[in-house]
Amino acid sequence: MNKEESAGPPPSTTKPWNDPAVRSIFFQAVLLVTVVTFGMYIFGNTAANLEKQGIATGFGFLDTTAGFGIITHLIEYNESSSYGRAFFVGLINTLLMAFTGIVAATIIGVVIGISRLSKNWLVSRLAMVYVETFRNIPLLLQIFFWYAAILRPLPSPKNSINPIDGLFLNNRGLYLPSSIPEDGFTLVIIALVIAIVGVVIMTKWAHKRQDATGQQFHTFYASLGLIIGLPFLAMVVTGFPLSWEMPVLKGFNFVGGTSITPEFIALWVSLSIYTASFIAEIVRAGIQAVDHGQSEAAHALGVKSAPTLRLVILPQALRVIIPPLASQYLNLTKNSSLATAIAYPDLVSVFTGTVLNQTGQAVEIISITMAVYLSISLGISMFMNWYNAKMALVER
Amino acid sequence: MKKITSTVMLASTLAFAASSTFAATLDDVQGKGFIQCGVSQGLPGFSNFDDKGNWSGVDVDICRAMAAAIFGDSEAVKYTPLSSKERFTALQSGEIDVLSRNTTWTATRDTALGLNFAGVNYYDGQGFMVRKDLGVNNASELSGAAVCTQTGTTTELNVADYFRSNGMDYTVVAFEKSDEVVAAYDSGRCDVYTTDQSGLYAQRIKLKDGSAHKVLPDVISKEPLGPVVRQGDDQWFNITKWALYCMVNAEEMGITSANIKSKSGGDPGVKRLLGEEGSFGENLGVSPTWCANIVSQVGNYGESFARNLSVDPLNISRGVNALWSNGGIQYAPPIR
Ligand SMILES: N[C@@H](CCC(=O)N[C@@H](CS)C(=O)NCC(=O)O)C(=O)O
Numbered sequence: 001m002n003k004e005e006s007a008g009p010p011p012s013t014t015k016p017w018n019d020p021a022v023r024s025i026f027f028q029a030v031l032l033v034t035v036v037t038f039g040m041y042i043f044g045n046t047a048a049n050l051e052k053q054g055i056a057t058g059f060g061f062l063d064t065t066a067g068f069g070i071i072t073h074l075i076e077y078n079e080s081s082s083y084g085r086a087f088f089v090g091l092i093n094t095l096l097m098a099f100t101g102i103v104a105a106t107i108i109g110v111v112i113g114i115s116r117l118s119k120n121w122l123v124s125r126l127a128m129v130y131v132e133t134f135r136n137i138p139l140l141l142q143i144f145f146w147y148a149a150i151l152r153p154l155p156s157p158k159n160s161i162n163p164i165d166g167l168f169l170n171n172r173g174l175y176l177p178s179s180i181p182e183d184g185f186t187l188v189i190i191a192l193v194i195a196i197v198g199v200v201i202m203t204k205w206a207h208k209r210q211d212a213t214g215q216q217f218h219t220f221y222a223s224l225g226l227i228i229g230l231p232f233l234a235m236v237v238t239g240f241p242l243s244w245e246m247p248v249l250k251g252f253n254f255v256g257g258t259s260i261t262p263e264f265i266a267l268w269v270s271l272s273i274y275t276a277s278f279i280a281e282i283v284r285a286g287i288q289a290v291d292h293g294q295s296e297a298a299h300a301l302g303v304k305s306a307p308t309l310r311l312v313i314l315p316q317a318l319r320v321i322i323p324p325l326a327s328q329y330l331n332l333t334k335n336s337s338l339a340t341a342i343a344y345p346d347l348v349s350v351f352t353g354t355v356l357n358q359t360g361q362a363v364e365i366i367s368i369t370m371a372v373y374l375s376i377s378l379g380i381s382m383f384m385n386w387y388n389a390k391m392a393l394v395e396r
Numbered sequence: 397m398k399k400i401t402s403t404v405m406l407a408s409t410l411a412f413a414a415s416s417t418f419a420a421t422l423d424d425v426q427g428k429g430f431i432q433c434g435v436s437q438g439l440p441g442f443s444n445f446d447d448k449g450n451w452s453g454v455d456v457d458i459c460r461a462m463a464a465a466i467f468g469d470s471e472a473v474k475y476t477p478l479s480s481k482e483r484f485t486a487l488q489s490g491e492i493d494v495l496s497r498n499t500t501w502t503a504t505r506d507t508a509l510g511l512n513f514a515g516v517n518y519y520d521g522q523g524f525m526v527r528k529d530l531g532v533n534n535a536s537e538l539s540g541a542a543v544c545t546q547t548g549t550t551t552e553l554n555v556a557d558y559f560r561s562n563g564m565d566y567t568v569v570a571f572e573k574s575d576e577v578v579a580a581y582d583s584g585r586c587d588v589y590t591t592d593q594s595g596l597y598a599q600r601i602k603l604k605d606g607s608a609h610k611v612l613p614d615v616i617s618k619e620p621l622g623p624v625v626r627q628g629d630d631q632w633f634n635i636t637k638w639a640l641y642c643m644v645n646a647e648e649m650g651i652t653s654a655n656i657k658s659k660s661g662g663d664p665g666v667k668r669l670l671g672e673e674g675s676f677g678e679n680l681g682v683s684p685t686w687c688a689n690i691v692s693q694v695g696n697y698g699e700s701f702a703r704n705l706s707v708d709p710l711n712i713s714r715g716v717n718a719l720w721s722n723g724g725i726q727y728a729p730p731i732r
Contacts, residue, residue: 053488053510054627068552069568079556151583171584172542251540252530252587253567262585263569340547343571343580349547353572357481357548360509362488 046363061359062087068354070345072261083355090350091372097267097346098333098376104272105332106325109279114309116284127280134277140338142274147266147342154262157253166246168254171262175247178258184238191234192227199223263344267336275332279325286321287313318391326384330377347372421493421625421632422466422681430472433459434492437477437574440598441705441712442498442518451475455496457700458517458623460693461639462494465677465686470693479573481548484509487626494636495624498592500550505624514636516622517697519716519725521615522554523593525600528610530587535614539564544577544586546570551591554617578602592619594705594712601709631681638680642687644728645669646696648719653695656688668731676731687731697726 016022050057062084069079073089074096115127134142154171155161161169166177199219206217235241247257290313298308340349347369356365425431435443435455443453451473460470476492487495488510498520499505501513526532535558545551547570559566569586571577581589582603589596593615600606625636646652649666651659659666667673670688677684694700698719705712718724 050510052628054507055488055510056508067556068570069556069566071567071569079560148579148583151580151585154584156584252538253540253542255540255565261569340572341576343569343576345570349570349572353481353547354552354570357484358504358553360484360488360504362485 050363056359056361057364058361059364061355061361061364064359066355066358068358070350071343072264072345083359086355087347087351087368090345090347093339093345093350094333094336094347095376097264097271097336097339097344098329100268101271101275101332101336102329104268105275105279105328108272108276109328110283112276112280113283114287116280117287131277131280134273135281139270139274139335140341142270143267143338143342146270147262150262150266150269157249160249160254166244166257168247168249170254172253172259173262174260174265175254176258176260177244177246178256179242179244182241182243184241187238188231188234188241191231195226195230198226198230202226261344263339263342266342267339267344271332271335275328275335278328278331282321282324282328283317286317286319289320290316315391319388322384322388322391326381326388329380329384333376333380334373421629422635425466425493429467430474431459431463431466431494432476432492433473434476434478434483434486434495434497435459436497437479439498439574439595440601441594441710442598443475443477443496445475452704454517454700454704455498455621455623457643457694457704458496458636458640459494461643461690462635464689464693465635465639465642465680465682468683468685468689470689479548480546481572483548484511487511487624490626493625493632498595498621499624500592500619501622502550510627511624512627512633514623514625514633515640516620517640518594518621520592520594520619520621522551522590522617522619523596523615524612525581525589525596525609526587526612528608532612535612535616536562536564538566538588540566541587542567542569542585543588543590544569544571544581545590546574546577547572549591550617550619555590558616574599575602592621597710597712606709635680635682638676638687638731639690640697641728642669642690642731643694643697643700644719644726645731646687646691647698648721648728651691651696652699653692656692665730665732674732 047057063082065080066083066086067079068086070077070086070089072093074092075085075089077085077089112127112130115123116131118124118127151171154169157168157170157172159170160175163169168175199222202222203219206219210216245256247254247259294312294316295308298312299305303312336346337348339346340353343349352365352369356362359365433456435451435453438444439453441453443451443455445451456473456475459473459475463472464470466472476486478486478492478495478497483495483497483499484505486492495511496517498518499513500520501516505511506513524535524538526538532538538559539562543555543566545555545568552568552570555566555568569580571580574591577589577591578599580586589599591599593611596611600609600611603609623636623640625633646669649669651666651669656670660670660672661667662670664673668676669691671677671684671686675684677686680686683689695703698714701714701717704710706714714722714724716725718726720727
């Protein structure tokens, strides 16, 4: 070492153990070795542990017959399906709850958040009461509340509420006719796709034209017209290629059609309402973070209130809103695991509940479940980061 | 690399052997001075607590009997209420010493979960409960019904088998906690509530109007319920088994908590049971009067059954749980 140092011009005065670069490599290597050793230790220990206790191990159980029923399944599933399939049923139910919950919570949250800033005293007070009530009551209580509130007053299937033909509401759920596409329905789908592409092109064109000439174009109504009109036209041309399957009361319950269980509704309502109260505050904070001068300037230029909100305030507010919004989405997704309390068969209830109990393979099942939640969370984070980057202030 | 792996494996195996083997539950229990007993979250007759927090029931009596055998004090027990779903993990992880929670002895549970079943303290079978006004008289009329049940039970599986093998449709609504099952059934979410028949009678008490419901005559499964311990600790397994057998043998010999004092010096079988002859207590690792302690403090099997199950509002009769000598199937190996 010393020899080399004296040989090299100019002679370095720092000892290698004082060199920040060498140090950082050294410590990173130590950390890596420690983590890997620890990981292997844990793995080996666990395997031995399980073996000694006589607990079955491995992932073979995923192929064995589950033998239990699941009430809500969007993919084909029955009692003779495998545990692996039961896993996917649970996963899809979780994703369904997360997605529908996020959509509803965002809509309610934005409306309440903007209402809180309303100049109308009553509206802003009501919004405040909403936020303070739902934010401060534990979610599990709200779930039980909605579940009871939905189940109690609803009649038995025989006395179903039947407001319009084919729609039935009772304490077993909401029953709707389901549509069965027939020949020619693909044309309708194609029409829809064309309409969507058309809207995208039109919006681009309208922007360009406005930039160039200052003339505005009512893209909103034109888009609406396109998206509804074109598929409708296709329907007329093909002669309405849809048939309806009606739910009918047979024995104890309704069969046929589409049904939504009270468990789904209760969980969805409570998750949306609860998370919306947080989102409302985030939206309010975001809007208030935009300097008042911005809206004053817009007004001074003669821009009306609604376009001011949409074109001046919101784009700036979004930068403040998106990061905390992302964590609310993550919260909602994770909170959906409270489903197990009211029999909505989500991943936690089906997989770490029933399957774990029946196979006893806690280590495998918990690892899979953790990996799934981690992936969902990372997926949401990645999407929100991407969106955030897109929305970030572009310096010109 | 391979060497490192195997070294780590070896080291971890050794570490494991030192830290997490459950070989000596008895030492552990004697050290802490009580038994940690896993029970239900409230099932009248089996394991239930009153408003003062005192636990009672035939499952609770197993734990009390073990405490009487080990400490000469049937009150040296602490209880951990567990849902059906949590119970096995609690036992595997060592959180509890014994699980006495209306748990069905099945092949999977006995062979794949690292557990051992120490006998059967109640022979049960799965049944159905319905509202009387539904007009259903037996299970074969239940096609298309919505069925409420609890996750993590044999019930969930049996009901699937039953409906499938009889070509009947059903929807299953499975909750984690039994109180939630009861509440949902009570508010009309399901047509049927299914669990072990004893459980149906017990849960019926919790309904708003128990008399508006009836238990159907059909029994669709075998549910031998018994205490469970971790696999690999034979001594503890023996103590659990023999605590139960002691109670059954005592009933068979007519020894009760009331007359046990007067039985002293009786025939050789009685003497062995009371610990006046032989070294059964020593072999088990507990005091010589272990069984006498159980009978005087907890009572024999029949007393426990009568006190917990054959009283209002349950009124469950002995049925198959009568002694083999009375036409039932409760049968204990002899103490000899
Ligand atoms: N014997 C069955 C069912 C046991 C079971 O969990 N039964 C329910 C309904 S009777 C129960 O004990 N509930 C009381 C509780 O969860 O605390 C099994 O071992 O899987």
